[in-house]
Amino acid sequence: MGKSKVFSGKEICQILQARGFHEARRKGSHIIMQKTLSGSTITVVVPDHKEIRPGTLASIIRQSGVGKSAFE
Numbered sequence: 001m002g003k004s005k006v007f008s009g010k011e012i013c014q015i016l017q018a019r020g021f022h023e024a025r026r027k028g029s030h031i032i033m034q035k036t037l038s039g040s041t042i043t044v045v046v047p048d049h050k051e052i053r054p055g056t057l058a059s060i061i062r063q064s065g066v067g068k069s070a071f072e
Contacts (some may be wrong), residue, residue, distance in 0.1 A: 008060050021033040031045070042065065
């Protein structure tokens, strides 16, 4: 099994924006992305780093509900 692709925080935000998220605010080196659904809001915090660790990426994928295939 090969290594998965390394993403930056900006690349992750672009992928999320393409799937309906928008940048709600920034706090320090973190970008808060939100998506409003009927009656609820999904909030995902994305570190604005050059390289996002695999565990952090997995957490962002899980929280956002975006399929893993979008990050391949």
